[in-house]
Amino acid sequence: MDNDILKVLYSESDIQDACQRLGKEIKSHYGDKVPVVIGVLKGAIFFMTDVIRDTDMYMELDFMDVSSYHGTTQSSGVVELVTDISTDISGRDVLIMEDIVDTGRTLKFLIDTLKGRGAASIKVCTLLDKPSGRVVEASSDFIGFEVPNEFVVGYGLDYEEKYRNLPYIGVLKPEIYANN
Numbered sequence: 626m627d628n629d630i631l632k633v634l635y636s637e638s639d640i641q642d643a644c645q646r647l648g649k650e651i652k653s654h655y656g657d658k659v660p661v662v663i664g665v666l667k668g669a670i671f672f673m674t675d676v677i678r679d680t681d682m683y684m685e686l687d688f689m690d691v692s693s694y695h696g697t698t699q700s701s702g703v704v705e706l707v708t709d710i711s712t713d714i715s716g717r718d719v720l721i722m723e724d725i726v727d728t729g730r731t732l733k734f735l736i737d738t739l740k741g742r743g744a745a746s747i748k749v750c751t752l753l754d755k756p757s758g759r760v761v762e763a764s765s766d767f768i769g770f771e772v773p774n775e776f777v778v779g780y781g782l783d784y785e786e787k788y789r790n791l792p793y794i795g796v797l798k799p800e801i802y803a804n805n
């Protein structure tokens with residue numbers, strides 16, 4: 626897999642430093658509250674577990690699988706709810722954990738859906754924010770890195786469902802996209 630990478634944007638240690646910082650910000654924001662932390666599958670799996678593992682506060686976990694890229698580098702424009710959470714979030718403080726906010730469509734869908742179920746508050750933690758990709762308005766409360774306008778892979782992020790298990794985040798060589 627390493628051979629397919631043109632450049633590394635964020636190393637393993639850059640990512641771990643960001644996770645530690647975000648964990649502290651989240652703990653200080655919630656104080657004694659017990660939020661429901663929702664990991665957005667599949668991309669946020671590693672990020673969510675790395676942030677919460679060292680964050681010493683009470684929280685509940687759940688997962689929502691939503692999809693709109695279907696392995697490609699372009700959003701289909703339609704966010705599909707593949708698997709829902711099982712927690713009743715009415716009156717609860719919700720923290721959404723995302724790997725990336727790009728066009729903003731996925732985040733808007735999530736916030737609209739969870740608001741409609743009566744969450745008391747909704748906050749968003751994303752490892753990567755790509756403001757240059759935005760098509761709809763969507764903002765995050767806790768952000769790891771602002772990423773340039775490139776399609777990135779690794780640490781949960783995929784191209785054609787692959788590269789999620791790279792321990793760092795990088796950009797693929799142009800011929801990888803061209804070959805598919």
Ligand SMILES: O=P(O)(O)OC[C@H]1O[C@H](OP(=O)(O)OP(=O)(O)O)[C@H](O)[C@@H]1O
Binds near residue numbers: 666668724
């Ligand atoms: O801001 P947007 O343009 O909506 O893009 C962000 C979303 O796109 C990716 O999900 P994808 O649909 O690829 O599903 P995946 O997490 O299973 O890869 C990513 O994990 C985010 O959830």
Ligand code: HPA
Binds near residue numbers: 728
């Ligand atoms: O840059 C990206 N990489 C992988 N998945 C994504 N989903 C939205 N943007 C991206």
Ligand SMILES: [Mg+2]
Binds near residue numbers: 668694695696782783
């Ligand atoms: Mg994807």
